[in-house]
Amino acid sequence: MTTMADATALLIFLGAALLIAVTPGPGILYVAARSLSGGRAEGIASSLGTGVGGMVHIAAGAAGVSALVMASAEAFTLLKLAGAAYLVWLGLRTLREARQPLDLGAQVSALGARRAFREGVLVEALNPKTAAFFLAFVPQFVDPAGAMPVALQFALLGLVSVTLNTGVDVLVALGAGRARAGLGARPGLVRRLRQLSGGAICALGALLAFARRPA
Numbered sequence: 001m002t003t004m005a006d007a008t009a010l011l012i013f014l015g016a017a018l019l020i021a022v023t024p025g026p027g028i029l030y031v032a033a034r035s036l037s038g039g040r041a042e043g044i045a046s047s048l049g050t051g052v053g054g055m056v057h058i059a060a061g062a063a064g065v066s067a068l069v070m071a072s073a074e075a076f077t078l079l080k081l082a083g084a085a086y087l088v089w090l091g092l093r094t095l096r097e098a099r100q101p102l103d104l105g106a107q108v109s110a111l112g113a114r115r116a117f118r119e120g121v122l123v124e125a126l127n128p129k130t131a132a133f134f135l136a137f138v139p140q141f142v143d144p145a146g147a148m149p150v151a152l153q154f155a156l157l158g159l160v161s162v163t164l165n166t167g168v169d170v171l172v173a174l175g176a177g178r179a180r181a182g183l184g185a186r187p188g189l190v191r192r193l194r195q196l197s198g199g200a201i202c203a204l205g206a207l208l209a210f211a212r213r214p215a
């Protein structure tokens with residue numbers, strides 16, 4: 001088993017975690033969709049929210065809760081369906097809001113950013129695939145015989161992974177928000193992008209609903 005003190009192992013972990021962070025997945029797609037729909041501020045708030053949601057899985061994994069959930073088909077299914085239903089609800093709400101006039105020159109309200117943050121936390125916290133990722137990936141770099149407690153090793157490595165993921169999500173939010181801000185003269189296109197964003201969030205919910213529990 002690899003030790004945390006092994007610099008080579010840490011470099012391997014950082015490289016793998018960075019590669020995973022930049023690989024387009026549900027988190028990046030969700031943040032991009034929120035940024036296109038609500039603007040840069042909401043996108044960044046969503047990124048920070050998913051980061052906090054990832055830390056929920058780190059805490060649960062370190063405490064052994066995630067392992068219990070992954071071992072129980074009933075618990076996994078309940079968490080999966082709750083997360084899927086929440087994503088579909090968010091997507092439908094985005095589709096409904098896309099029909100409303102939007103002033104692209106206005107600043108996103110603090111209320112909208114706070115709502116995006118809360119929703120990001122719930123989206124990630126209710127995603128059992130995130131729990132599965134941490135349980136499958138992080139333990140490979142934890143040394144049960146090391147001087148540092150296993151739970152603390154797991155938490156520190158998980159924190160590094162979440163930090164990288166959040167950093168990439170923020171960059172995606174900035175890019176998508178900038179692209180959206182440049183479309184002020186094309187409200188019809190903006191409306192279609194918001195509709196596409198809502199559909200993408202619904203699709204993410206549907207994909208999560210059919211996710212299988214890892215063996």
